[in-house]
Amino acid sequence: MSKVSPSDGDPGDDNPAIDIEGLSNGFDGHLVHENLSLTVRRGEILGVVGGSGTGKSVLMRSIIGLQTPSAGTIRVLGRAVAEPDPDNPDSDIRSRWGVLFQGGALFSTLTVGENVVVPIKEFYPEIAPELQREIAGFKVMLSGLPPEAAVKFPSELSGGMRKRAALARALALDPELLFLDEPTAGLDPIGAAAFDSLIKELHETLGLTVFLITHDLDTLHEICDRVAVLADRKVIAVGTIPELMASDHPWIQEYFNGPRGRAAQNSRPAVDTPAPPVETVAKTANPKPVDKPTQPDA
Amino acid sequence: MATHMTDMPQFTTDGEDSGSGNGGIATLSGPLLVATIGALDREMRDYTGTITRVDIAKVTAIDTVGAWVVVRLARDHGAEITGASHQAQRLIDAVGQAGDEEPLRPIRVPVQVRVPEAVGKLVVTSGQGSISSVAFLGELIIAVWHTICHPRRLRITALIRQTELVGVNSLGIIGLMSFLIGVVIAQQGAVQLQQFGAEIYTINLTGRLALRELGVLMTAIMVAGRSGSAFAAQIGTMKLTEEIDAMRTIGVSPIEALVLPRVIVGVLMMPLLGTYAAVVAIMGGAVLASLTLDIPFFTFLRRIQEVVPMTDLWVMLIKAPVFGLIIAFCGCFQGMQVENDSEQVGRRTTQAVVQGIFMVIVLDAFFAVFFSKINWI
Numbered sequence: 173m174s175k176v177s178p179s180d181g182d183p184g185d186d187n188p189a190i191d192i193e194g195l196s197n198g199f200d201g202h203l204v205h206e207n208l209s210l211t212v213r214r215g216e217i218l219g220v221v222g223g224s225g226t227g228k229s230v231l232m233r234s235i236i237g238l239q240t241p242s243a244g245t246i247r248v249l250g251r252a253v254a255e256p257d258p259d260n261p262d263s264d265i266r267s268r269w270g271v272l273f274q275g276g277a278l279f280s281t282l283t284v285g286e287n288v289v290v291p292i293k294e295f296y297p298e299i300a301p302e303l304q305r306e307i308a309g310f311k312v313m314l315s316g317l318p319p320e321a322a323v324k325f326p327s328e329l330s331g332g333m334r335k336r337a338a339l340a341r342a343l344a345l346d347p348e349l350l351f352l353d354e355p356t357a358g359l360d361p362i363g364a365a366a367f368d369s370l371i372k373e374l375h376e377t378l379g380l381t382v383f384l385i386t387h388d389l390d391t392l393h394e395i396c397d398r399v400a401v402l403a404d405r406k407v408i409a410v411g412t413i414p415e416l417m418a419s420d421h422p423w424i425q426e427y428f429n430g431p432r433g434r435a436a437q438n439s440r441p442a443v444d445t446p447a448p449p450v451e452t453v454a455k456t457a458n459p460k461p462v463d464k465p466t467q468p469d470a
Numbered sequence: 471m472a473t474h475m476t477d478m479p480q481f482t483t484d485g486e487d488s489g490s491g492n493g494g495i496a497t498l499s500g501p502l503l504v505a506t507i508g509a510l511d512r513e514m515r516d517y518t519g520t521i522t523r524v525d526i527a528k529v530t531a532i533d534t535v536g537a538w539v540v541v542r543l544a545r546d547h548g549a550e551i552t553g554a555s556h557q558a559q560r561l562i563d564a565v566g567q568a569g570d571e572e573p574l575r576p577i578r579v580p581v582q583v584r585v586p587e588a589v590g591k592l593v594v595t596s597g598q599g600s601i602s603s604v605a606f607l608g609e610l611i612i613a614v615w616h617t618i619c620h621p622r623r624l625r626i627t628a629l630i631r632q633t634e635l636v637g638v639n640s641l642g643i644i645g646l647m648s649f650l651i652g653v654v655i656a657q658q659g660a661v662q663l664q665q666f667g668a669e670i671y672t673i674n675l676t677g678r679l680a681l682r683e684l685g686v687l688m689t690a691i692m693v694a695g696r697s698g699s700a701f702a703a704q705i706g707t708m709k710l711t712e713e714i715d716a717m718r719t720i721g722v723s724p725i726e727a728l729v730l731p732r733v734i735v736g737v738l739m740m741p742l743l744g745t746y747a748a749v750v751a752i753m754g755g756a757v758l759a760s761l762t763l764d765i766p767f768f769t770f771l772r773r774i775q776e777v778v779p780m781t782d783l784w785v786m787l788i789k790a791p792v793f794g795l796i797i798a799f800c801g802c803f804q805g806m807q808v809e810n811d812s813e814q815v816g817r818r819t820t821q822a823v824v825q826g827i828f829m830v831i832v833l834d835a836f837f838a839v840f841f842s843k844i845n846w847i
Contacts, residue, residue: 267505280811285574298508300515303539307504310538310568319568323576327810346504346533377560378533 187250189214189349189381190235195244197230204230206405208244217375217382218410219392221427222402228385229274231402232351235383236271249349267295269349270342274357276334278326284312284337285322291344307344314374315340316366332359335367343374349381350374356388368394389428389436401427413437477501479510479529479536483519496521496543499528502536514543527553537561538568606803610733613725628731636697636732637739641746644692648680648747651688652754655679660763669763673770676755677778685748686740686786687834690793693740694826698801701732702822705805706815714806729802736798741790748786781846789837793830800826 190212197205204227212218222228233239235246237253246253249268270291278287285308292304299307312322315336326334335355342350355371356364372395374380386392392399393413400410403423409416417428427433479500496517500506524544529536532555541562544551554562579587617624659675705728708714714724756770765773804822808814841847 281813283575289574292504296504296508299504300508300512302515303507303511303535305574306538306542306568307535308574310534310565313568314534314564322574325811343534346535373564377557377564 187214188212188247189216189249190383191245191247192231192235193245195231195234195246196242197227197234197239198242203405205234205241208406210400210407210410212381212383214381215375215379216397217371217380217384217395219396219399220383220385220402221387221392221399223423226402227405228402229353232271232353232383232385236269236351264295267291267345268347269351270345270347271351272335272338272342272353272355274353276326276338278334278338278341280326283323283325284317284329284340285309287326287337287341288312288322288344291341295345308340311340311343312337314370315343316370332363335359339367339370346378347380349383352382352384352386354385354387356386356391361390364388364390365394371395389433390439393436393440479503479506481510481513481517483517483521494519494521495523495525496547496549497525497528498540499530501531502526502529502539503531503533504535507535507539511539514539521547521549524549524551525553526551526558529555529558532558532561534561534565537565541566602807603803606806607799609725610729610799613723613730617726617730623726625727625731628727629734632731632735633739635700636693636735637743640692640696640743643696644689644743644747645750647688647692648685648750649754649757651684652676652680652751652756653758655684655751656755656758657762660759670765670773672755672759672763673765673773674777676759677752677774678782680751680755681748681778682782682785683834683838685751686744686790686793687830689743689747689790690740690797690830691827693736693743693794694797694800694823694830697736698797698826699819699823701798701801702805702808702819703815705729705802706808706818709806709808710810710812710815724806729806732802733795733798736794737791738794740794740797741787744786744790744793781841785837785841785846789834792833796829796833797826800829 188211190210192208192210195205195208196203208231210231220228220231230239234241235248235253248265251265253265278284279290282290285305288308288311289304292299292307308322309319313319317333317336317340321329321333321337326337329337335358339352339355342352350371352371356367359367368391371382371384375382375395382395384391384396396413398410398412399416400407401416401421401424402408403421408421409419409424411419413428416424419425428437477500479498479502481496481498483494483496502510521543524540524547526532526540532540537558540551540558543549551562578584656672656676659672660669663669663671663675705714708728714728717724717727752771752774756765756767759765759770760767801822804818804825808818
């Protein structure tokens with residue numbers, strides 16, 4: 173994180189990957205989101221955290237168009253999801269993102285390889301079947317599965333392998349934007365760490381923008397450029413972890429400075445830490461002057 | 471086709487000077503992206519000349535698919551890759567570890583092996599279905615016995631809920647169906663009997679057929695389609711989501727909690743629904759008769775009392791609970807057999823309905839012979 177800038181109303185960030193303004197979502201009179209705003213910059217990994225039931229998954233579903241919000245605008249890669257691109261009616265925004273659902277959501281009647289090929293067939297039918305097969309093969313390998321996994325059905329895979337297979341499908345079209353809903357939940361620590369480094373590697377090589385919902389503090393520390401905190405039906409803060417730790421919101425304090433947060437923080441090698449040592453940041457009232465303090469009402 | 475406004479990637483070979491024996495240099499340029507690679511890939515696949523060097527310095531954009539195509543071209547021709555940007559090199563390194571194409575499906579066994587194998591499997595496993603259904607029946611009987619010994623263990627709430635779903639909620643559709651069946655029996659019967667001037671016997675025909683056979687049979691088919699399938703799908707989904715396992719570990723018997731209420735409801739509701747169906751069918755016949763045969767509605771009903779023997783009602787009341795038992799049993803049994811994936815839920819649900827209806831019809835034939843032997847005709 174070389175440049176840290178405010179997330180909203182930032183004139184330098186005129187081309188955000190995702191721009192949400194005034195989003196409200198409700199079920200049966202119970203509001204999940206109220207006037208929520210959030211900007212995801214191009215090329216960043218944004219972690220989204222929040223207590224259970226704060227609507228993290230609903231937020232993701234709203235962005236990818238599975239949930240019609242009751243109010244607000246959502247622009248993804250520069251345009252509203254629902255309406256076609258006026259310049260290029262052929263292009264489907266869905267070919268430019270990949271989504272990893274919490275449970276994997278693999279098609280159970282197709283093998284892993286066929287699952288990966290589904291989006292390719294859908295959007296680029298002109299690609300030869302041989303190349304489709306090859307793409308499936310190396311995507312499966314890239315997501316950390318053994319080659320023979322491509323011919324297996326989802327029901328024959330373990331939970332962790334299913335996650336990887338789902339990631340392979342999410343990456344099938346080399347998307348610009350990747351949505352991950354708790355990718356490391358249910359993985360063993362080694363598998364989770366491998367998953368983290370895989371996402372980081374893909375992020376660096378492909379310049380992916382990643383919208384990452386997670387509860388995994390290690391993942392947050394390891395790969396997220398910024399973290400958005402959902403509470404009280406809105407995004408209460410966005411920023412780097414040191415910035416967030418400086419915030420005095422009780423939930424954020426408990427989250428990052430609780431025993432687990434500390435443990436995850438301390439396990440990180442100091443060289444990787446882009447910001448000054450955490451303890452000092454956490455104790456000083458103001459973080460680095462260039463860093464804008466987290467916005468209480470983002 | 472769907473390749474945006476971007477320019478297309480190019481594949482050119484030069485230095486085809488076979489005299490020097492150096493082979494050629496393949497130059498790739500433009501965007502090597504999944505969206506643009508389709509045509510280029512075919513072109514490269516068809517290229518048969520020799521290539522010693524793949525130059526990708528002029529590539530403007532590259533993703534993993536583009537990198538893979540470059541790697542494959544180089545690998546197929548034993549060529550080296552030059553001019554890769556830093557990013558391209560990273561992608562090529564990442565992708566290059568993959569082997570050649572993997573099949574997407576397990577390789578299919580040839581027909582001459584597959585067919586005997588399938589037949590053999592069917593023969594070997596054919597006994598298993600009946601064994602496991604007998605085992606399931608045994609479990610059910612044990613659960614019934616337990617519940618008789620400890621009546622408090624009967625799930626009253628589940629029972630009432632299922633009664634509503636199976637019985638009350640199906641009154642509309644079963645009523646409509648039975649009414650129309652009554653109309654059809656009376657109309658068809660009248661057409662035939664009129665030839666003998668015996669249209670008055672339409673009443674006998676409608677009353678006896680509705681009460682003894684069609685009312686209960688059609689109701690059974692409807693209940694199998696409505697409720698047997700619901701039992702299988704619901705229990706099957708619970709099996710997939712490990713709810714059944716959770717019940718077992720908590721000490722709740724899924725047979726007692728899920729299967730028994732459904733079976734009891736099936737046994738109790740079928741006679742009620744069958745009677746209801748017969749009554750509505752007779753009314754349908756009466757309506758038709760009053761409209762087209764000049765037999766007044768109430769005359770028709772009074773006549774029913776005279777011409778339909780009491781045994782017809784008993785036949786129906788004996789058959790109905792058995793049908794209900796079979797339908798509920800098939801539904802629950804198939805539901806409990808679901809394993810692995812959601813496709814099974816669909817297949818088992820179908821089987822529950824098909825098996826249920828088939829067994830009902832077979833037993834109906836059996837009952838027909840049985841009751842005629844004991845002179846309940």
